[in-house]
Amino acid sequence: MTKIKKGFYFQDYTESEILEKNINFNHVKVSVNRITFLSFVFLGLLLIFSIKIIYLALYPEKDFYSNKIKKDFLQSRSDIIDRNGSVLATDVYLYDIGIRPALLETKEKKNLLIKLGLLLPELNLNKIKIKLNKNNFFWLEKRLTPQEKDELWLIGNKAFEFKRRTSRIYPQKNLFSHIIGQTDDVNEGISGLEKSLDSKLKKKNSNKDPLILTLDSNLQYLIREELLKAKKDFGTVGSAALLMDVNNGEVLSLISLPDYNLNKRSTIKSKGYTNKITLGVYELGSVFKTFTIAAGLENKLINRINTNLISRGVL
Numbered sequence: 001m002t003k004i005k006k007g008f009y010f011q012d013y014t015e016s017e018i019l020e021k022n023i024n025f026n027h028v029k030v031s032v033n034r035i036t037f038l039s040f041v042f043l044g045l046l047l048i049f050s051i052k053i054i055y056l057a058l059y060p061e062k063d064f065y066s067n068k069i070k071k072d073f074l075q076s077r078s079d080i081i082d083r084n085g086s087v088l089a090t091d092v093y094l095y096d097i098g099i100r101p102a103l104l105e106t107k108e109k110k111n112l113l114i115k116l117g118l119l120l121p122e123l124n125l126n127k128i129k130i131k132l133n134k135n136n137f138f139w140l141e142k143r144l145t146p147q148e149k150d151e152l153w154l155i156g157n158k159a160f161e162f163k164r165r166t167s168r169i170y171p172q173k174n175l176f177s178h179i180i181g182q183t184d185d186v187n188e189g190i191s192g193l194e195k196s197l198d199s200k201l202k203k204k205n206s207n208k209d210p211l212i213l214t215l216d217s218n219l220q221y222l223i224r225e226e227l228l229k230a231k232k233d234f235g236t237v238g239s240a241a242l243l244m245d246v247n248n249g250e251v252l253s254l255i256s257l258p259d260y261n262l263n264k265r266s267t268i269k270s271k272g273y274t275n276k277i278t279l280g281v282y283e284l285g286s287v288f289k290t291f292t293i294a295a296g297l298e299n300k301l302i303n304r305i306n307t308n309l310i311s312r313g314v315l
Contacts, residue, residue, distance in 0.1 A: 076166050077187060077201040079210035080180060086217045087210075089180055089194070089262075091166050091187070095149040096142045098161040101132045108157075109133075115155050116140075142185075143167055168194070170262035175220055177259040178275040179213075214250035219243060224255050231257065240276035256280075 080089040101109065109132045117125050120141070131138045144152075149162060168183040170176070181192015189198035193211075201211060227239045236257075243253040256276040274280065296302035 077168065077183075078203075078208075080193065080201075080213065081210045082213050082215045082217045084216065084218070087171055088176055088213070088215075088217075089168060089170050092169050093146065093164055094142075094167040095144045095146065096163045096165065097140045097144060097149065097152055098137060098163065099132070099140050100137050100159045100161060101135045102137075103159045104132070104157075108159075112155075112157055112159070115157075119151060119155070137161075172217065173261045173263060174259045175217065175224065176215065177262050178256045178277075179215065179254055180262060182262055214245075214252065215254070216252050219253045220255065223253050224257075224259075227255060227257050238272060238276055240280065242277050 076091045077089075079087055079091075081087055099112075104112065109129075113125055113129060113132070116123055116128065123140075128140070140152075141148075152160060153162065166187055168187060170180060179192055181194040181196075182190055183194050184190050189195035189201065193213075194201070197211065223241050223243065227241060230236060230239060238257055240256045241253065242251070242255075244251055254277055256274075258272055260273060293302070
């Protein structure tokens with residue numbers, strides 16, 4: 001008998017047949033729907049932004065939206081003026097200049113010291129050199145004007161850091177030092193009217209309206225000059241003068257010497273700078289005569305004629 005040999009073979013399958021067997025048509029249908037939906041969403045957003053851009057480009061008032069934006073990011077205070085409209089205190093933009101030594105190499109530090117010495121001869125270069133070698137950030141100068149800031153900016157050094165802030169300046173300098181007072185580095189009132197009326201001066205609605213005082217700069221100047229002349233003639237340690245309107249009690253002038261420049265934020269520790277009008281303590285002089293007269297009238301020891309003589313210093 002003839003033996004029949006058994007054999008086997010691998011059946012070849014085409015790629016299309018495999019895909020046809022494995023593909024889930026429902027899944028494909030769902031995927032296509034999702035892609036279509038997302039496409040419509042993106043097209044819709046693109047259409048909305050395009051319309052908005054065209055609208056803004058064709059809008060006649062180009063600065064409508066920019067005018068609505070609040071631009072006074074830095075807090076400001078109301079101006080202080082006298083009865084004649086002279087400015088006693090106002091806000092300006094000043095600059096604090098800092099240095100980051102870590103950004104500089106040794107040669108660059110030496111060049112920077114040379115340039116600073118030429119531009120700002122009043123600086124202590126030895127102290128600045130020590131600070132540069134420590135590689136820690138430090139403030140070079142504060143309260144610089146825009147012109148002074150530009151001079152440093154033109155050096156073109158990458159280590160400079162410029163910080164703009166609102167600061168209070170006093171155009172009259174010493175003239176109203178004991179009345180107006182001062183603000184600190186963050187423009188908060190720390191003395192005088194700047195402190196007592198701090199909340200009013202910072203009100204957003206009143207920033208455009210200045211605070212008007214009853215003081216008169218002209219009278220203040222004239223009386224101060226007379227007190228300074230008396231200081232030269234008699235060598236006085238201090239002096240004070242107060243001028244009021246007898247009709248309504250308004251204070252027209254208030255001076256206390258010695259005074260100080262409000263624009264210089266040096267610490268004043270000497271008692272000589274005390275306001276001698278509001279804080280000075282004195283022995284009773286002619287003011288005490290009123291008590292003497294009152295006691296005499298009450299006990300019927302004097303009459304009105306004697307009262308007039310006493311008030312004029314005759315008795």
